[in-house]
Amino acid sequence: MQMNRRTFIIGSAAVGGGLALGLRLPFGPDVARAQDGSPEVGVWVAIAPDDTVNIRVVRSEMGQGTITGLAQLVAEELECDWSRVRIEYPTPGESVKRKRAWGDFSTGGSRGIRESHEYVRKGGAAARVMLVQAAANQWKVPASECTAANSVITHAPSKRRTTYGKVAEAAARLPVPQDVALKDPKTWKLAGKPIKRLDTRDKVNGRMVYGIDLNMPGMLNAAIKACPVFGGTVKSYDAAQVSGMQGVRKVVQVGDDAVAVVADTWWQAKSALDKLPVVWDEGPNAKVSSATIAEVLKAGLDADQAFIGNQNGNAKEALGGAAKKVEAVYAYPFQNHACMEPMNITARYTPDKCEVWGPTQNGEGAFAAVLAASGLPAEKVDVYKTMLGGGFGRRGAYPNDYVTQAVLIAKQMPGTPIKLLWSREEDMLHGRYHPVMQCRLTGGLDANGNLSALHMRLSGQSILAAVRPQVVQEQKGRDPLSFQGVFESGEHAFTYDVPNLLIDHAMRNTHVPPGFWRGVNINQNAVFMECFMDELAEAAGQDALEFRRKLLGKSPRALGVLNAVAEKIGWGKPAPKGVYRGLAHLKAFNSYVAGAAEISVTDGNKVKIHRIVGATDPGYAVNPAQIERQVAGSFVYGLSALFFQECTVKDGHIEQTNFHEYNSMRIAQMPKVETILLPTGGTVWGGIGEPTICVAAPAVLNAYYRATGKRIRSVPLKNHGIELV
Amino acid sequence: MIRLSINGKTHNVEVDPNTPLLWVIREQVGLTGTKYGCGIAQCGACTVHIDGAAVRSCSFPVSAAAGKRITTIEGLAQGKNLHKVQQAWLEHDVPQCGYCQSGMIMAVAALLKEKPKPTDADIDAAITNICRCGTFQQVREAIHAAANANANAKA
Numbered sequence: 001m002q003m004n005r006r007t008f009i010i011g012s013a014a015v016g017g018g019l020a021l022g023l024r025l026p027f028g029p030d031v032a033r034a035q036d037g038s039p040e041v042g043v044w045v046a047i048a049p050d051d052t053v054n055i056r057v058v059r060s061e062m063g064q065g066t067i068t069g070l071a072q073l074v075a076e077e078l079e080c081d082w083s084r085v086r087i088e089y090p091t092p093g094e095s096v097k098r099k100r101a102w103g104d105f106s107t108g109g110s111r112g113i114r115e116s117h118e119y120v121r122k123g124g125a126a127a128r129v130m131l132v133q134a135a136a137n138q139w140k141v142p143a144s145e146c147t148a149a150n151s152v153i154t155h156a157p158s159k160r161r162t163t164y165g166k167v168a169e170a171a172a173r174l175p176v177p178q179d180v181a182l183k184d185p186k187t188w189k190l191a192g193k194p195i196k197r198l199d200t201r202d203k204v205n206g207r208m209v210y211g212i213d214l215n216m217p218g219m220l221n222a223a224i225k226a227c228p229v230f231g232g233t234v235k236s237y238d239a240a241q242v243s244g245m246q247g248v249r250k251v252v253q254v255g256d257d258a259v260a261v262v263a264d265t266w267w268q269a270k271s272a273l274d275k276l277p278v279v280w281d282e283g284p285n286a287k288v289s290s291a292t293i294a295e296v297l298k299a300g301l302d303a304d305q306a307f308i309g310n311q312n313g314n315a316k317e318a319l320g321g322a323a324k325k326v327e328a329v330y331a332y333p334f335q336n337h338a339c340m341e342p343m344n345i346t347a348r349y350t351p352d353k354c355e356v357w358g359p360t361q362n363g364e365g366a367f368a369a370v371l372a373a374s375g376l377p378a379e380k381v382d383v384y385k386t387m388l389g390g391g392f393g394r395r396g397a398y399p400n401d402y403v404t405q406a407v408l409i410a411k412q413m414p415g416t417p418i419k420l421l422w423s424r425e426e427d428m429l430h431g432r433y434h435p436v437m438q439c440r441l442t443g444g445l446d447a448n449g450n451l452s453a454l455h456m457r458l459s460g461q462s463i464l465a466a467v468r469p470q471v472v473q474e475q476k477g478r479d480p481l482s483f484q485g486v487f488e489s490g491e492h493a494f495t496y497d498v499p500n501l502l503i504d505h506a507m508r509n510t511h512v513p514p515g516f517w518r519g520v521n522i523n524q525n526a527v528f529m530e531c532f533m534d535e536l537a538e539a540a541g542q543d544a545l546e547f548r549r550k551l552l553g554k555s556p557r558a559l560g561v562l563n564a565v566a567e568k569i570g571w572g573k574p575a576p577k578g579v580y581r582g583l584a585h586l587k588a589f590n591s592y593v594a595g596a597a598e599i600s601v602t603d604g605n606k607v608k609i610h611r612i613v614g615a616t617d618p619g620y621a622v623n624p625a626q627i628e629r630q631v632a633g634s635f636v637y638g639l640s641a642l643f644f645q646e647c648t649v650k651d652g653h654i655e656q657t658n659f660h661e662y663n664s665m666r667i668a669q670m671p672k673v674e675t676i677l678l679p680t681g682g683t684v685w686g687g688i689g690e691p692t693i694c695v696a697a698p699a700v701l702n703a704y705y706r707a708t709g710k711r712i713r714s715v716p717l718k719n720h721g722i723e724l725v
Numbered sequence: 726m727i728r729l730s731i732n733g734k735t736h737n738v739e740v741d742p743n744t745p746l747l748w749v750i751r752e753q754v755g756l757t758g759t760k761y762g763c764g765i766a767q768c769g770a771c772t773v774h775i776d777g778a779a780v781r782s783c784s785f786p787v788s789a790a791a792g793k794r795i796t797t798i799e800g801l802a803q804g805k806n807l808h809k810v811q812q813a814w815l816e817h818d819v820p821q822c823g824y825c826q827s828g829m830i831m832a833v834a835a836l837l838k839e840k841p842k843p844t845d846a847d848i849d850a851a852i853t854n855i856c857r858c859g860t861f862q863q864v865r866e867a868i869h870a871a872a873n874a875n876a877n878a879k880a
């Protein structure tokens with residue numbers, strides 16, 4: 001098996017095992033080539049003589065369907081035979097050598113399609129132009145007389161035909177046109193259609209290769225344990241106690257905070273690690289608890305200093321003069337991503353080369369981590385992606401903890417491939433958690449029940465301060481991302497028009513490392529804002545939908561999705577007996593989303609969610625079937641978080657160690673999800689993977705209030721004795 | 726030495742008898758379609774069939790599987806013919822990341838053997854696998870489709 005191949009191939013056409021064992025083929029250096037030797041026609045497409053079309057994708061596939069959607073966009077412009085398409089992942093090392101020919105690898109923030117659609121479509125269009133030109137040259141006719149469809153080029157006047165595969169070698173030698181016209185999305189034939197994913201077959205027969213499945217000659221397996229208290233270090237460990245155990249090859253320290261056992265199999269490594277005596281220096285955080293963190297955040301609710309994310313008029317003054325004032329305090333906990341595939345990566349180090357294989361949401365971020373941990377220059381480093389068993393933000397670039405660990409282990413055993421796999425327990429204890437946040441909302445109503453003033457004070461953790469401090473520095477200490485969904489402008493802009501508004505953030509960071517968790521800060525901000533909107537509407541004696549509509553006069557797209565879910569759920573019409581409704585909306589990742597839920601409650605605490613309607617206006621829809629699945633999936637992820645999920649802190653460490661303490665929704669609890677897709681076009685494309693996650697929780701909470709008269713203001717609901725049935 | 730019958734083939738493995746079946750399937754036998762998710766029989770990603778019944782192999786000692794008929798996701802299809810559950814999964818485009826789906830498919834295949842035409846309540850009771858991507862809506866549709874394929878095949 002040759003391990004230093006340039007790419008992994010994913011898709012139904014991939015050869016046995018789902019992992020193509022590529023060989024370097026004896027082609028000259030004149031034309032760049034795909035793994036199967038086919039010539040590149042521009043950087044996004046390589047076409048084999050048998051008309052197989054390799055479409056390059058550098059964003060990561062973690063279930064969200066991005067490789068299928070991006071391939072649809074390329075293929076739409078390329079006019080190729082979809083049944084012959086397969087996907088190839090160029091590596092970050094290759095990209096660096098070629099001056100980042102494929103652009104950004106980062107796959108987070110629902111950016112996979114919305115931030116690369118233009119250049120990948122141009123890549124497909126440019127390749128089509130080159131292929132047609134190559135055929136025209138061969139036939140000595142003007143290219144303008146030739147047409148292309150389904151990988152076939154036709155010159156109608158002379159009735160000649162050829163295929164992409166036959167002219168690809170010649171096309172690859174033509175200059176890549178820079179100025180190519182793109183199709184009007186209204187004329188799309190393949191993009192915009194609900195076609196099936198490219199990667200399903202290997203996911204139903206067990207052949208898809210995830211990082212955890214890698215095997216290489218001579219490979220050893222590592223299990224790791226880092227100090228459970230964040231910021232703690234290894235004081236000592238007694239390797240002699242386990243070094244004689246079956247299969248154990250080596251016990252190593254990893255950085256200053258972790259110990260790993262390397263063994264023939266992972267089960268042997270893990271069994272030995274469980275028995276390895278380790279003494280930790282738990283450091284200064286060993287006394288921190290959820291209660292002490294909550295106290296710090298609570299104080300932030302009243303702090304004088306806070307960063308402003310959105311402001312107009314004079315909220316404080318207007319609140320003073322309001323006819324009626326409403327106030328509420330909400331809270332949102334730490335949560336773990338709990339990807340089904342625990343963190344893992346395989347690394348091999350020699351002084352001449354350091355390579356890693358495995359799941360990452362950002363090939364370039366992993367590449368940077370390998371560079372730093374190996375100490376080798378860029379030309380001696382590379383990263384090969386596998387399929388990801390979930391990502392949800394955990395496998396993003398910052399900080400690539402598991403990649404760094406694997407390289408540090410591999411450096412202690414040069415030449416030996418080391419597969420590092422975290423146990424579920426390690427994964428739970430060393431997450432990059434959804435930030436913890438409290439929020440006080442104060443609203444003022446005038447004599448007519450109009451919202452005249454609103455102050456939203458956030459107090460809690462900043463993700464960017466931890467992972468991208470330079471951004472916070474540029475913002476003079478502010479983390480703009482804290483205000484997702486309620487910000488002054490941009491892709492997460494607040495949609496309500498409130499005459500006197502103040503939204504500010506008292507940043508209170510903790511020793512628990514925060515990370516991007518599907519939806520990021522829209523999860524808590526939507527709960528805070530959209531539940532409070534219902535509280536305000538009630539105080540004003542108005543219908544929750546009507547109250548919102550009056551504030552959305554300047555945001556027609558927000559109004560569009562909100563009206564759509566209201567109509568579909570039957571808002572304003574009688575609900576079935578015992579069934580109660582709630583709704584919510586937000587703008588996030590440049591998409592406008594809304595949700596409406598129907599629930600019933602028995603015994604005051606057993607919640608059954610019957611239906612949820614989710615509407616999204618992402619501007620453009622590349623694959624409606626996958627969007628439907630993303631919306632439904634986002635509700636599962638968001639409602640699992642609402643009902644079950646909290647990572648609590650005791651003695652400086654996270655208390656929950658596995659799914660028995662950190663539950664996730666099952667099929668019995670799954671509501672019927674109805675998706676409404678309202679793409680309204682325009683110049684800006686919105687995201688899909690994350691936006692809708694945030695509307696499920698407030699819609700259900702608002703329905704719960706109507707059902708019970710109880711306003712729940714903190715997550716998760718299990719802490720209130722509320723069950724999901 | 727423990728003698729295992731997996732997907733109709735015999736494997737003699739030299740392992741600690743307490744090793745969970747999951748890890749023997751993955752590491753000694755080399756069949757990686759069966760996944761590790763939790764190690765405590767909570768998530769179901771490791772589901773295989775032992776003598777036709779769904780078992781969470783992460784919490785099942787290999788010694789207890791000796792002499793029994795073990796089927797993993799790789800052995801579910803009959804040659805090139807996918808199992809009706811796999812076929813329904815393809816037709817309904819069920820998987821997202823796909824990591825939990827081997828276990829989900831094995832659990833469903835065992836259910837359909839016991840209850841060829843399961844009701845929604847049967848599904849709710851029998852299928853308790855965790856899927857963090859949230860494919861449940863498609864899972865339910867595909868189960869009913871597979872059950873109907875079952876009925877049609879018999880008709």
